[in-house]
Amino acid sequence: MFGRPLGTVLVIVEAAQLLSTIVHSAVPNWGESFATLSNLGYVACGIFFNYHLKPRTGTLGNPAFVMLFLGITSFSFHEEPVGHVQKHVLDITAGLLLVLHLACTATSAALTEMFSEISILRKHVDKIDTAFVLIFSSALLMLALLYSQIYANQLTFYLICAGSAALAAFFIRIRLSQCKRISIAITAFEFISVCSIAASAVMNQGELLGRTLRHATDPPFYDVYHGFWHLHFSLVIALLNLRFGDILEQTTQPVENQRHIIDSYFFDAVGLLTFFAQSITMLLMKELEAPLTAVRVVLWLFAVLQTAHVAWFAYLRAWRWRGRARTAPTLSDTLPFLNM
Numbered sequence: 563m564f565g566r567p568l569g570t571v572l573v574i575v576e577a578a579q580l581l582s583t584i585v586h587s588a589v590p591n592w593g594e595s596f597a598t599l600s601n602l603g604y605v606a607c608g609i610f611f612n613y614h615l616k617p618r619t620g621t622l623g624n625p626a627f628v629m630l631f632l633g634i635t636s637f638s639f640h641e642e643p644v645g646h647v648q649k650h651v652l653d654i655t656a657g658l659l660l661v662l663h664l665a666c667t668a669t670s671a672a673l674t675e676m677f678s679e680i681s682i683l684r685k686h687v688d689k690i691d692t693a694f695v696l697i698f699s700s701a702l703l704m705l706a707l708l709y710s711q712i713y714a715n716q717l718t719f720y721l722i723c724a725g726s727a728a729l730a731a732f733f734i735r736i737r738l739s740q741c742k743r744i745s746i747a748i749t750a751f752e753f754i755s756v757c758s759i760a761a762s763a764v765m766n767q768g769e770l771l772g773r774t775l776r777h778a779t780d781p782p783f784y785d786v787y788h789g790f791w792h793l794h795f796s797l798v799i800a801l802l803n804l805r806f807g808d809i810l811e812q813t814t815q816p817v818e819n820q821r822h823i824i825d826s827y828f829f830d831a832v833g834l835l836t837f838f839a840q841s842i843t844m845l846l847m848k849e850l851e852a853p854l855t856a857v858r859v860v861l862w863l864f865a866v867l868q869t870a871h872v873a874w875f876a877y878l879r880a881w882r883w884r885g886r887a888r889t890a891p892t893l894s895d896t897l898p899f900l901n902m
Contacts, residue, residue, distance in 0.1 A: 571800045572833035573875045574610060576868040578603040579793050583865045586785075587858075593781060598640040600789035603796035604633030611803065625803045628663045629796065632656035636792065651713075658712065658719060662701055664799060665723040668730035670694040671806040675737055717770045728757060731802050734809045748827050755838045756801055762841035763794035766848055773849050786857055787848050794841050829878065833871050840864045 582599040589595055608629035635656045639649040674690050705712060712719050735749045766787045768775035775784040843864075847857055 568801060568804060568830040569833065569875055569878075570610065570614075571607060571797070571804060572830065572837070573872050574606045575603045575793055575797045575800070575837075576833070576872050578606055578796075580865055580868060580872070582789060582793075583861055586789075587862075594640045594785045594788075596789035597785045597792065598637055600792035601633040601637040601640070601796075603793045604629045604636070604799075607796055607800040608633060611800070614807075625660075625663060625667065625799060628656070628660045629799065632660050633796075640788075654713065654716070655709075658705060658716070659702075660799065661720055661723040661727075662705065663698065664802065665726045666694050666698045666701065667803065667806055668727040668734070671809050672730035672733050675734065675809050720764065720770070724760065727802065728760075731756075731805065734805055738805065738808055748831075751831065752801075752834065755834050756798055759794050759837055759841045760798045762845040763791050763798065765845055766794070766841075767791040772845075773851070775848070782854050783848075783857070786861065787844065790841070790844050794837065797837060829874065832874075836864065836867055836871060 578600060581602065582596045585592070585599055586596040592598075608626045611624055611629065612626035632653075635649070635652045639653040670690055677690060732753060735753050736746075738749070764770055765772040768784055768788050768791070775787055843860060844857075846852075847860065
């Protein structure tokens with residue numbers, strides 16, 4: 563299966579969540595500590611993508627700037643949310659910009675792969691990136707001109723952009739699987755997990771879907787659940803953009819230069835499954851109006867699990883750095899039947 567490991571992105575978001583959880587417990591008087599620091603997921607992923615995706619995506623493909631912009635503006639608003647309408651508008655605008663960028667990037671990557679497989683269209687592949695820069699610019703103009711209407715119908719805007727991105731991402735993920743049996747199973751697991759995390763993130767946001775939570779009326783609950791909206795949405799954006807980068811690399815580079823073949827998915831699967839379970843658990847607790855004590859217990863339970871996953875990541879890195887093996891232990895070493 564072609565594609566880069568997801569481990570680094572998973573660990574980045576896990577680290578952001580761990581820091582948010584520790585500060586949330588250690589500084590209880592900070593009104594929205596968890597929702598504020600959870601934006602480090604956007605910021606850290608943005609910094610990571612600035613170096614990781616730059617060599618292998620087109621003009622539009624790198625999400626570093628929009629993730630940094632959203633993380634910083636949202637951090638600024640939640641750090642002191644009362645009485646700062648302008649900061650809130652900027653925060654909302656950054657979120658709309660991010661999903662718009664995601665939809666354009668996903669469609670651009672999918673069309674690039676599609677054109678590369680059709681002989682009559684192959685010569686036009688290099689024009690897709692330029693075309694989508696113009697499309698994205700036009701969409702930004704429409705966002706600015708129709709901002710009041712879009713602001714009042716944010717959920718519709720999110721669903722349209724997310725729906726188009728999901729369709730393109732499904733096509734891209736199938737293409738990356740190369741139609742091998744185990745790769746298709748991994749593709750299904752990854753796609754279902756990411757979509758489920760995204761859906762629960764939208765519902766945990768507090769004001770878009772499901773039970774409504776507001777800072778003024780439910781401050782401690784809003785802080786935690788809205789923080790998970792930040793963490794899980796940053797994870798989804800990062801994972802999707804990793805796969806968009808994979809398909810662009812597969813399309814534009816010779817096979818001999820495609821060195822990033824996934825030998826092991828076990829570490830990634832454990833991390834992704836933990837986030838999936840966490841997203842569903844937090845969604846159920848929000849909708850069932852679980853008491854705050856139970857929410858904080860579950861918060862720390864997942865913090866312990868993710869600490870173990872981060873430690874596992876550090877061990878695998880140390881294994882490579884110390885030269886004990888060319889690569890870390892693979893999933894096929896652990897479960898030989900996957901070689902079938």
